Amino acid sequence: MVAPEGAAALVLAVPGTPSSATRALAEEVISIARSELPGLNARIGYLDGDDAEYPTLSSVLAHTAAERVARYEQAAAAGREVAEPTGAAAVVVPLLAGPDSELIRRIRQAVMDSGTQVELTDVLGPHPLLAEALHVRLSEAGLARADRARLFTVATAADGIVLATVGGEEAVRAAGITGMLLAARLAVPVMAAALDVEGSVASIAEQLQNSGSAQLALAPYLVGPEVDPGLLDAAAKEAGCATAEPLGAYPAIGKLVLSLYATALGITPATPQGAQAH
Numbered sequence: 557m558v559a560p561e562g563a564a565a566l567v568l569a570v571p572g573t574p575s576s577a578t579r580a581l582a583e584e585v586i587s588i589a590r591s592e593l594p595g596l597n598a599r600i601g602y603l604d605g606d607d608a609e610y611p612t613l614s615s616v617l618a619h620t621a622a623e624r625v626a627r628y629e630q631a632a633a634a635g636r637e638v639a640e641p642t643g644a645a646a647v648v649v650p651l652l653a654g655p656d657s658e659l660i661r662r663i664r665q666a667v668m669d670s671g672t673q674v675e676l677t678d679v680l681g682p683h684p685l686l687a688e689a690l691h692v693r694l695s696e697a698g699l700a701r702a703d704r705a706r707l708f709t710v711a712t713a714a715d716g717i718v719l720a721t722v723g724g725e726e727a728v729r730a731a732g733i734t735g736m737l738l739a740a741r742l743a744v745p746v747m748a749a750a751l752d753v754e755g756s757v758a759s760i761a762e763q764l765q766n767s768g769s770a771q772l773a774l775a776p777y778l779v780g781p782e783v784d785p786g787l788l789d790a791a792a793k794e795a796g797c798a799t800a801e802p803l804g805a806y807p808a809i810g811k812l813v814l815s816l817y818a819t820a821l822g823i824t825p826a827t828p829q830g831a832q833a834h
Contacts, residue, residue: 557824559595562627562639564675565620565646566598566817567613569666571659572781574602574610581780581805582651588810593818599646603662613648613663617670621645644675647820649813652679653686653777653803654730656723677816681777682730685808687737690719690775693800699773700742712798716769718760719748720791721777728756731777738775745769748777751787761795772797779803 566589570582579600586598599620601613611619624641631638650663660679667674680686694700699714717738721731731748739746745767749760761772774792776783780802792799803809818824 557593559593559597560821560823562624562641563597563821563823564644565624566596566813567616567620567646567648567674568598568600568813569603569613569648569650569663570600570781571603571650571652571656571662572783573604574606574781578602578781579610584805585651585810585813588805588807589814589817592811592814596814596817601648601666603659603666613666614669617646617648617667617672617674621670621672644673644820646672647675647677647817649677649816650679651779651809651813652723652782653681653734653779654721654723654727655679656727656782659723659782675820677820679730680779680809680812680816682733682737683808683812684737685812686734686777686803687741689803689806689808690734690738690777690800691741692806693803694742694773694775697773697798697800699775699798699800712771714769714771714773714797715744716764716767716772717742717744717746718757718764718772718774718795718797719746719777720751720757720774720788721748722750722752722783722787724750724753728753734777746775749791751783751791757791758794761797774799776800776802779809 582600590596599616601616602610605612624645628641695702698712719731719735721727728748728750735746735748747760749756
């Protein structure tokens with residue numbers, strides 16, 4: 557399966573303060589998506605870009621639409637029979653694990669500012685693949701067993717997980733769905749908390765401790781760029797627990813980005829399957 561000729565571009569909407577690390581992460585996500593769908597026309601637009609080193613989402617969308625028109629005009633001028641471009645010039649996929657109404661509002665505003673016809677997809681989660689990614693990040697940090705068969709034990713494995721998200725109560729509810737899938741994988745309680753709601757992480761940590769969890773771990777239900785790293789560190793200190801890395805460019809992120817793009821266009825590359833329990 558290759559990308560259809562003339563298909564709308566995939567534009568990854570990246571939140572947070574742009575940096576070289578953020579760009580490397582976004583490029584890796586795009587690279588994973590391209591490996592699943594060769595020929596994919598994919599771009600990166602930053603919500604807080606500067607249009608010099610880090611192009612803003614609205615400028616990337618405007619440029620993508622103008623390029624599509626220019627390609628059509630060139631082909632027509634060369635006497636080739638080509639269909640005039642219609643429909644969305646781009647499909648915008650927010651690089652967000654869960655809903656964040658403020659960031660989504662800003663993405664919609666950037667789309668409006670670009671003056672182009674665009675499809676905006678949902679966020680990446682909840683999804684079984686994100687539960688798998690969380691499990692892997694926890695096991696990499698030595699906070700969870702790598703499988704459920706208990707073939708080997710991890711002395712530091714947590715017996716309660718605080719799933720940390722941003723986006724307030726709506727995000728906590730959505731994270732709770734992926735949290736249930738993670739709890740089933742780890743066979744330990746998992747509860748979601750909002751990093752951007754004061755006292756939320758500490759309160760959830762206390763609930764877990766009161767219900768018998770002695771060794772807690774913080775699992776960031778975040779891709780990474782959408783949160784200030786200081787917030788994560790402060791939350792882990794507040795809850796008195798070790799923390800795993802954010803999801804980052806875990807392969808499932810690229811697959812979910814592509815799946816949302818493909819669904820929006822009605823094309824069907826291999827759909828990412830739910831993580832299999834070991």
